[in-house]
Amino acid sequence: DLGERVQVKSDDEIGQLAKSFNSMAASLEQTEENRRAFYADIVHELRNPLTVARCRVEAMMDGMVPPSEQELASIHKEMLLLTRLITDLRDLSLASNGQLTLHKQETDLRTFLSRIVQEATILAQKKGISLSFSTGQIIPVLNIDQERINQVMHNLLSNAIRHTPNGGRIVVDIKEDKKHGVIVSVQDSGTGIPEEELESIFERFYRVDRSRSRKTGGTGLGLAIVKQLVELHGGKVWVESQLGQGSRFSFSLPLTS
Ligand code: ADP
16 A cells, blocks of 8 residues: 555655655554554654754744854754654664664673763753662673663663653662563652553653653653663563652563573
8 A cells, every 4th residue: 555655765864764664654553543643643743843943944044033053052953853753763663673683792781781870960960860870789791782772771761861850869770580680770750650651651652741742852752662672682661650759660681682
């Protein structure tokens, strides 16, 4: 049914993206309704930052707004969001087609995670959030794709920072677990997630509060990517949360992978 597909005319980034849409749409449950909703979401998500940036440029061209560093920074921010959306969509489509290959190497998870947490501390500090890393245990060496687990952590940590008010607290911990292998958790003292939404938040483009999330700079794809990448490693991801109290996102990594 090519009528429902994006026509691919070039092989540049946009061409690649169109291909990604098509293969993702093909991998979705083939109901008319699903497909329509999926395209509508993508169009909406891409058009939004593009429109904001275009209007700002036009306002400058028309002389309505004088060019300034601040204006350029706003436009740049929208461009960054577009770039992130494209990268995220491509990763998701590769992963859901089984085309995303992991480059695994033996990793001391404790040292690896503590460096990632260290890097995120600067972001957290800007909001007066305390970010700490705790593990008393000795964690066995794991075979992981460092870049991809870094991406998982980055998504979980930036969500935690975004949904935690000033002065809050985020704790990352790792522990060994008989059943699951190793479990990594990111716990925040943020807004929490309503119980009825917990099941849906790992879906593409799902947001508890659309307008608010967009303002805080999310793409709506972060958790869907986390899920795919963790499952590619043979692990699982889950969340516990209490509205107004905070959330705890955990993922497991098997010992032998
Ligand atoms: P987004 O880019 O919107 O953050 P995600 O897939 O990363 O997309 O997250 C989906 C939704 O899950 C978010 O819009 C938000 O409503 C909710 N969410 C994710 N992480 C947290 C968190 N730590 N605290 C509260 N809500 C969260």
